[in-house]
Amino acid sequence: MGCKLNLADSELLAKKFTGAGYQVLERQEDDIDVVVVNTCTVTHVADRKARHLLLSARKRNPHALIVATGCYPERAPDELTRIDGIDLILGNSSKDSLVDLVTERLNERNMAPITDPLLPSRMGFLPNQTRSFVKIQEGCNDFCSYCIIPKTRGHSRSFAADAILAALKEREAAGFPEVVLTGTQLGDYGIESPGSRRRGPDYRDQASEGDPLADLLEVVVQRTKIPRIRLSSLQPQDITPRLLSLWQDPRLCPHFHLPLQSGADSVLQRMRRRYRIQEYVNAVERIRAAVPDVSITTDVIVGFPGETQEEFNETYSLVESLALSAIHVFPYSVRAGTLAARLGNSVAEPVRKDRVRRLLALAEHSHLRHRQSVVGKERPVLWEERKALPGVSGEPVWRGLTDNYLRVFSQAQGELGGRITRAKIACIYENELWATVDA
16 A cells, blocks of 8 residues: 555565465465555545455454455554454564564464465565556655654665665566565655755755765766666655756666655745745656656645635646646644644535545646647557456556556557657547557
8 A cells, every 4th residue: 555665665565475485366365375455644534545445354264364464554543453354563763573473373273384485576665566566765854744654664764885786786687677666755755965065045056966866876876787677756855966867777767756746935934844836836847947858746635724715826826837747735634643644724525625635636637738749759668468447448558657657448459558658649549549569
């Protein structure tokens, strides 16, 4: 569940399980022995989904070992202990020992994993996976007033460049066409290094010094041959000239996820965000000037405590003017233990729902406009899987992702899974992009 960092954690767990003799299944089967739900807790909706998954896992697999891990158990393990049928509850801080603890429990049941010498060449990765997620940083020192993640992931810490390169070389050897570099706060990569300092408004104007993330990315590009490299998320203050200069290499995907959260400086200040609106606008302009055909996506929180109609209008106007590729809209969710939970002055639910509705409509319009702009153009597409698309086609169709993060479909014949091909975006049909492929 949840963010790309959780996907990276799930990959690591899969590798540890297969290394211990387990088989990681593509889907739940009748004779499954272990179900691990890697949870998210960023909102109350994520909590509800986690509880639903755990309950349904127990119902479908009455004799299996059910494990809850991830951010939810780290934040509120007592809530999960009240759910019948969960055998193990382990937060992020205990993930390293998860496989050993699962094995101990199975041994108590007179069960043991059997090493399979015929495991596929991508042993340790998730089944039918075309993109791999590599964690380069974890934790956050920002403590935004609405966010519980610093308490579930801890303080910011970076992984050594050699370890990151080793992980990428492993993905390269396994034949992955795309790797996503991820973390809680990617821009804080290397913040522990001597001479590194917090990034402020003047930091982005420094062309070469004190930019550990750019240093790492340059090494990654120089020392690996993975066809596509993507960054999961950045902040406006992370967008340095030196970092952007690396996008001259076509292997770096022209896609930036740049969370906005609010279009009003007054709300950003209450949120304890480290940028203001003009800095965000400047970052967007710099990205577009440096990276051709770029897609910029964002997150927006609606109904933060005390959000006035004027503040919402500022957000709406800014989002409309920026014409971003995709906008993820989240109603504010109270998280106990955060500063915002003590602010009071909550936005009435009918008002919050109306604002969410309005912003979602704008997001759909912005997304459609961006997709319309690529019709008739060619993009490299990583084809992920072939499956039926209900209501569109009776026959299975290929589903893929462009380098600039657009979902596309194709009725092309032949085997495309895991391949990157040039594809011409032909049309928008039933609200989806369709492409033709000369395979």
